[in-house]
Amino acid sequence: MEKFSYAYGINHFEYDENLDKVLKIFWKDYEKYKEKIKLFGNYVSRDVYEITEYIDRVSRPILRYYSPIGERIDYVWVNPFLKIVLEKLNEFEINSRTFLDESLFYHYVLGYLLADAGLYCIVTLTHQTAIMLYKYSKFEKIYKKMFGIEKPYVYGGTWLTEIRSGSDLSLNETNAKIKDDIWLLNGFKYFASNVGIADYSLVSAKYDESKGIKGLALFLVPKYNNEGKLNYKIVRLKEKSATNSVPTGEVELNNSEAYLIGDLENGIYYILEMLMYSRLDNSIGAIGLALKSYIEACEFSKRRKVFGNYLINFPLIRKDLEEIKNNIKKGLVITFKAISEFEKVWKEKPKFSKNYDYARFLTHIAKNRTAELSIKSTLLAREIFGGFGFLNESPIERLHREALVTPIWEGSSNIQALDMLEVLLKKNIFDLFMENFSKISNPQKLNKIENYYKNFLKLSDYEKQYYAKELLNKFSEFIESSYDI
Structure with a gap:
C-alpha cells in the first residue's frame, strides 16, 4: 500500500507537532501513556490504514437474510480482518481505560490517531453503550465485555x-x-x-x-x-x-x-448525555482525518516534481500545508478544551450541574468547528494532489469523503448553534465561561467577546437564531486564540 499512500507506515503520533503540545496543557496523565500512544500511532498507520481502505474499495459489508435451510439469520458479513483489528484495538485499551482510570482522555487521544470515520464509529458506539450501562444499569458482565476488560468482547x-x-x-x-x-x-x-x-x-x-x-x-x-x-x-x-x-x-x-x-x-436526559460522548468522538475523529490528509499531502509534495522543482518548494504549496497544520492545531485545542471540562463532570447523573452545562456548551462549539476544519483541510489536501486527488484510486479522495459526514453526524451546524444558544440563554453559563477564561485569555480578548455577546443579547428572538452560527464561530475563534501553542 505504500506505493499509493504516502501516509502508510508513517507514525501518525510522531508526525504531528501539535498533539504533544496540546496534551501537555490539558491531560495530567499524558506522560504516563506517551509511549503506548506512540506505539498506537505506528499501528494505525499500517494495518488499520490498509484494512479500512480495502473495505471501502473492495469488501463492504453484505447482509445475508437466510441460512441454507431457510432460517432467518440476518447475518452481516464483514471483512474477517476487521474483527482482528477490533480485537487489537481492545488490546490497546482504547475503551477500557475509561473504566479503569475513570478518565476519558486516553479514549479520545487514540480516537484522534485512529480517525477512520467508519471503524472509529464501531469503537465509539461500543464505548457510549458501555458507559451508559456502567452508569445506569446492573449489567456488569455486559459492560465489562464492552469496555474490553473481559472476554469474549461484545459490541454496542x-x-x-x-x-x-x-x-x-x-x-x-x-x-x-x-x-x-x-x-x-x-x-x-x-x-x-x-x-x-x-x-x-x-x-x-x-x-x-x-x-x-x-x-x-x-x-x-x-x-x-x-x-x-x-x-x-x-x-x-x-x-x-x-x-x-x-x-x-x-x-x-x-x-x-x-x-x-x-x-x-430521565430517558431524554440519558439520550442527550450519549450525544455528549458521540459529539466529542465526532470532533476528535474529524480533526484526525485532517491529520491524515496533511500527512498524505506533505509526503506527496516531497515526491511530486513539476516545472523542474518539487511541489514542497513552491511558496503557495507551503502556505496550503501550513493552513492545514494550523487547522489541526485549532481543532485539537478546542476539542481537548471541551474534553477537559467534560472530564470533570461525566460521572454526574441527572439533574446535571452548571459545570456540566458548561461542558455541553463547549462540546457544541467543538463539534461544529472541527467538522468545518476537517472538510476544509481534506479538500485543500485533495487539491494539492491535482487531478489524481479526484480519482477513486487516490487515498486522499476517501479521506475527503469521510470528512463530509462529520457536519451531519450527531447534529448539523444549525442544530449545534441552536443547542448552544439554548445552553447560553436558559442555563446562563456565560459568566462561568468568562470566569474560566479570565485565567487563560488576555483582557483585550475577554472584553471583545463580552461586548460581542452583550450586543447579541439585544437582538430579537428571531435575530438571535438567525445569527446563532456567527456567535458559535466567534466563540470558536476566541477559544482557539486563547492558548499559546
Whole structure:
C-alpha cells in the first residue's frame, strides 16, 4: 500500500507537532501513556490504514437474510480482518481505560490517531453503550465485555434515528410496552449504525405518547431474545458514500425484548448525555482525518516534481500545508478544551450541574468547528494532489469523503448553534465561561467577546437564531486564540 499512500507506515503520533503540545496543557496523565500512544500511532498507520481502505474499495459489508435451510439469520458479513483489528484495538485499551482510570482522555487521544470515520464509529458506539450501562444499569458482565476488560468482547450500538425523526426526537414513533416484567418495543429505526456487529444496542422508544419528548425512554435491546431467536429484523443495509467500515441498516422492531436503562422519566436526559460522548468522538475523529490528509499531502509534495522543482518548494504549496497544520492545531485545542471540562463532570447523573452545562456548551462549539476544519483541510489536501486527488484510486479522495459526514453526524451546524444558544440563554453559563477564561485569555480578548455577546443579547428572538452560527464561530475563534501553542 505504500506505493499509493504516502501516509502508510508513517507514525501518525510522531508526525504531528501539535498533539504533544496540546496534551501537555490539558491531560495530567499524558506522560504516563506517551509511549503506548506512540506505539498506537505506528499501528494505525499500517494495518488499520490498509484494512479500512480495502473495505471501502473492495469488501463492504453484505447482509445475508437466510441460512441454507431457510432460517432467518440476518447475518452481516464483514471483512474477517476487521474483527482482528477490533480485537487489537481492545488490546490497546482504547475503551477500557475509561473504566479503569475513570478518565476519558486516553479514549479520545487514540480516537484522534485512529480517525477512520467508519471503524472509529464501531469503537465509539461500543464505548457510549458501555458507559451508559456502567452508569445506569446492573449489567456488569455486559459492560465489562464492552469496555474490553473481559472476554469474549461484545459490541454496542445506539439507535435513535427514524424516517421522520432525526434531530427532532419528539417525532420518534417506536413505542415501548411492558408485559410480564419485560419491555416490548415496536417500531422502525431508519439509520442503525453498527447493525450486525452490535450484540446489544441502546434504543429510544416512547412509553407515553402524551408526554411528547419527555415520554421517551432508553432501552437495551439484545441481538437475541430470551429464547435465543432473533430479537429484531435487519431490513437492509444502507448504501453510503463513506464510513463503509461500519455497517448501517434499517431495523424493524416487532415485540423486541428490551431492558429499561435508568429511570423512565430521565430517558431524554440519558439520550442527550450519549450525544455528549458521540459529539466529542465526532470532533476528535474529524480533526484526525485532517491529520491524515496533511500527512498524505506533505509526503506527496516531497515526491511530486513539476516545472523542474518539487511541489514542497513552491511558496503557495507551503502556505496550503501550513493552513492545514494550523487547522489541526485549532481543532485539537478546542476539542481537548471541551474534553477537559467534560472530564470533570461525566460521572454526574441527572439533574446535571452548571459545570456540566458548561461542558455541553463547549462540546457544541467543538463539534461544529472541527467538522468545518476537517472538510476544509481534506479538500485543500485533495487539491494539492491535482487531478489524481479526484480519482477513486487516490487515498486522499476517501479521506475527503469521510470528512463530509462529520457536519451531519450527531447534529448539523444549525442544530449545534441552536443547542448552544439554548445552553447560553436558559442555563446562563456565560459568566462561568468568562470566569474560566479570565485565567487563560488576555483582557483585550475577554472584553471583545463580552461586548460581542452583550450586543447579541439585544437582538430579537428571531435575530438571535438567525445569527446563532456567527456567535458559535466567534466563540470558536476566541477559544482557539486563547492558548499559546
